[in-house]
Amino acid sequence: MKNAVKDSKIDISHQPIGQFEETRFEKIHNVIFQDSNEASIQVAHEIAALIKKRQGQKRNCVLGLATGSSPIRVYEELVRLHKEEGLSFKNVVTFNLDEYLPMEPNNIQSYFYFMHEHLFNHVDIPEKNIHIPDGTVSNEETTAYCLSYEQKIKENGGLDFQLLGIGRTGHVGFNEPGSHFNSGTRVITLDHITRVDAGPSFLGIDNVPRKAITMGISTVRKAKRIVLLGWGQNKADIIKKTIEGEISSHVPATYLQEHDNCTFVLDTGAGSELTKNKTPWLVDSCVWTEELRAKAIIWLCENTGKTILSLTDKDYNDNGMADLLASEEAYDLNIKMFNKLQHTITGWPGGKPNADDTYRPERATPAKKRVIIFSPHPDDDVISMGGTFDRLVEQGHEVHVVYQTSGNIAVSDTDARKYAEIAMHINPSKEAEKIIKSIADKNDTRIDSPEVRNLKGKIRRGESYAATRYMGLQDKNVHFLDLPFYETGTIKKKNLSNDDIALVVDIIKKIKPHQIYAAGDLADPHGTHKVCLDAVFAACEELKSESFMKDCWLWLYRGAWHEWDINEIEMSVPMSPGQVLKKRNAIFFHQSQKDGVMFQGDDSREFWMRAEERNRSTANKFKALGLSSYAAIEAFVRHKFN
Structure with a gap:
C-alpha cells in the first residue's frame, strides 16, 4: 500500500493523491x-x-x-x-x-x-x-x-x-x-x-x-x-x-x-x-537535521534502556541508525546531545541575573522582566506551569496572568445553584431568584441564560483570584479578557474574530512584556487552547513592528493532556517537593473544577493528579537519560516568529 x-500543497481532487511512495x-x-x-x-x-x-x-x-x-x-x-x-x-x-x-x-x-x-x-x-x-x-x-x-x-x-x-x-x-x-x-x-x-x-x-x-x-x-x-x-x-x-x-x-x-x-x-514520522530512520535513509538527530538519540535511549553517554556504535548500528555514524562517532553524538539537554535545565525561567547566559535558555538581562502568562481557561496557568509561575514571582519579575476566556461553561449547574442559593441566604434578590429558577427549569437544549453564564464566570474569576493571591500575585496583575469567541453558552464556539485578537493586542501593548507564556497544547477536548493560541500568534504578528516586541520571547507550555517530547524541550524548570505541593494547593483553589469536572478528556483523574504525574514523568525521563534527578520538571518550547 x-x-x-x-506536503500541505497536495492536490486531493482525484486519485491517486499527490506524490507517494512504498512503505x-x-x-x-x-x-x-x-x-x-x-x-x-x-x-x-x-x-x-x-x-x-x-x-x-x-x-x-x-x-x-x-x-x-x-x-x-x-x-x-x-x-x-x-x-x-x-x-x-x-x-x-x-x-x-x-x-x-x-x-x-x-x-x-x-x-x-x-x-x-x-x-x-x-x-x-x-x-x-x-x-x-x-x-x-x-x-x-x-x-x-x-x-x-x-x-x-x-x-x-x-x-x-x-x-x-x-x-x-x-x-x-x-x-x-x-x-x-x-x-x-x-x-x-x-x-x-x-x-x-x-x-x-x-x-x-x-x-x-x-x-x-x-x-x-x-x-x-x-x-x-x-x-x-x-x-x-x-x-x-x-x-x-x-x-x-x-x-x-x-x-x-x-x-x-x-x-x-x-x-x-x-x-x-x-x-x-x-x-x-515517529521513527523515519526505520523506513528509509534520512536527511539528518539537528532536530531529527535529537529525536533519534532520545528514542535510541528509550529503546535500549541506556543513558545518553552510554550509547555505543553497536547500539546505533543495531537500531537502523548506522548512517548517523558516517561523519561522527557515537561518543561525539552522545556528548552533543547530553549537553543540549543539560543546557535546557534552569531554576531561573526569567533568566539568571549577572550570569553568563551563553548556554542558558533565557537571557540574563534585563534582570527583572515583565512577564505575561496567557491562560486559556481560568486554571491552565497553575495546572500547566504552576512551579514556573512560582519561580517567576519569587525571583522578583513583574508577572501578569491573563485569563483569555471566562471558563463559564465548565461550571456545573449544581455549583452555580449552590452559589446562587448562598447569595439568597445572605442578601435575597430577584437576580439570585431568577438564576435559581433558570437552572431548575433548564431543558434539554442545555443553553444557560446570560445571568447563569455570568454567575458561572464570576465563580471561575473568584477561584482565579484566590489561586493567584496564594502564588503571591497582586490582584492588579490579574487580567480577564473574556474573549467573545467563547461566549456562546455551548461547547461549539464562534470562530476567532478581530475583536478577540484586539483584546490580546491591547493587553500586550499595555504590559510590553519581555516574556510571554502561552498554552501550546492543541489536544484539549474542546479546542479552546488552539483558538487562544491563534489569538496570541495573531496579536504578536500584528505587534511585531513595535520596538518592545523585538526583545520579547514567546514560550509555549503544554496543558493537562500531553507533554512536549524530550527532544523538543528548550527550557526545563525543575521543581522541589515543596513547589510540587504548592502547585497542587494552587490548583485546589479552582474548586469548581474538582470532583467530576466535565472536561477531563481521556483521563478520569483530576487535573492536579495528571499535572503531578506529567511533571514527575518528565523528571524521570531526564534521570533515565543520565541527567540530574529532580522531583518534577515543567517543560517549555520557544516559538520563534519569522
Whole structure:
C-alpha cells in the first residue's frame, strides 16, 4: 500500500493523491498536512469538484456525511463556495452516518441540529434530499427503519463520496469495536470511551445517550470514494493502529484497509505516531537535521534502556541508525546531545541575573522582566506551569496572568445553584431568584441564560483570584479578557474574530512584556487552547513592528493532556517537593473544577493528579537519560516568529 509524503500543497481532487511512495508499514493511503485548516479546504474542494462533475452529467451527487468537530471546517468552506462562488447543492443528496437514540431533532446535541447549523441552512440543497437517521424512532420500529435507510441509499445509486471522522475506539460512524465488516445500518450500544468523549458536549457523561443509529461498516465500504479526517495528537494512537495494524473488529476503522479508493487526511498531530514520522530512520535513509538527530538519540535511549553517554556504535548500528555514524562517532553524538539537554535545565525561567547566559535558555538581562502568562481557561496557568509561575514571582519579575476566556461553561449547574442559593441566604434578590429558577427549569437544549453564564464566570474569576493571591500575585496583575469567541453558552464556539485578537493586542501593548507564556497544547477536548493560541500568534504578528516586541520571547507550555517530547524541550524548570505541593494547593483553589469536572478528556483523574504525574514523568525521563534527578520538571518550547 502507498502513502503520501508530507506536503500541505497536495492536490486531493482525484486519485491517486499527490506524490507517494512504498512503505512496509502503512496499509491505507494517507496525506499529512501542516494544519487542519488547509487540509479541510482541499477536502471541501474535492467534494465541490465532484458535485460539479455530477451536474455536468445531469446526475445527482450522493454524499455520506459525518458530524463532530473534524468536518466543521470542510462544511464552512462548502458554504463559502456556495455563497461566494455559486456552488449549487440542488443536485446533492445526503445521507448522514448516524444519530443518537433517543434524540429529538431540535436538541442542540442532535446531529440533525448540527448538520443544519453547519451546512444545510446555508446552502440550496432541497430538504427532500437530506437524510439523517431519526433519533425518535421507537424500539419496535428500529429494524424496519434501518432497512428502509439502507434501501434509500441503494435507490439513489449508492454513495459517491463518504466523509468520515474517527473515534478513539477506532469507530467510524458509531460502528464500535466488535462491529462486523458486513454490518448494515442498525442500532448500536455506544462504547464507554465514546460516551466519555461526548460527555463535554452533553455537560456530563450521564447525559450522553447510550444508544445510536449508525450506518454499518458494509454501507460505508460500498462508497465509491472515502475520505477520513483526523486532527490532533489525541487521535495519533488510533490513527497508527488503523493505518499500520492488522484488520480487526477491535478497531473497526481497519476495515478501510480493503477499500481501493480511501484516503486518510491528517494533520501533523494525528500523523505523529506513524512510523514514517515517529521513527523515519526505520523506513528509509534520512536527511539528518539537528532536530531529527535529537529525536533519534532520545528514542535510541528509550529503546535500549541506556543513558545518553552510554550509547555505543553497536547500539546505533543495531537500531537502523548506522548512517548517523558516517561523519561522527557515537561518543561525539552522545556528548552533543547530553549537553543540549543539560543546557535546557534552569531554576531561573526569567533568566539568571549577572550570569553568563551563553548556554542558558533565557537571557540574563534585563534582570527583572515583565512577564505575561496567557491562560486559556481560568486554571491552565497553575495546572500547566504552576512551579514556573512560582519561580517567576519569587525571583522578583513583574508577572501578569491573563485569563483569555471566562471558563463559564465548565461550571456545573449544581455549583452555580449552590452559589446562587448562598447569595439568597445572605442578601435575597430577584437576580439570585431568577438564576435559581433558570437552572431548575433548564431543558434539554442545555443553553444557560446570560445571568447563569455570568454567575458561572464570576465563580471561575473568584477561584482565579484566590489561586493567584496564594502564588503571591497582586490582584492588579490579574487580567480577564473574556474573549467573545467563547461566549456562546455551548461547547461549539464562534470562530476567532478581530475583536478577540484586539483584546490580546491591547493587553500586550499595555504590559510590553519581555516574556510571554502561552498554552501550546492543541489536544484539549474542546479546542479552546488552539483558538487562544491563534489569538496570541495573531496579536504578536500584528505587534511585531513595535520596538518592545523585538526583545520579547514567546514560550509555549503544554496543558493537562500531553507533554512536549524530550527532544523538543528548550527550557526545563525543575521543581522541589515543596513547589510540587504548592502547585497542587494552587490548583485546589479552582474548586469548581474538582470532583467530576466535565472536561477531563481521556483521563478520569483530576487535573492536579495528571499535572503531578506529567511533571514527575518528565523528571524521570531526564534521570533515565543520565541527567540530574529532580522531583518534577515543567517543560517549555520557544516559538520563534519569522
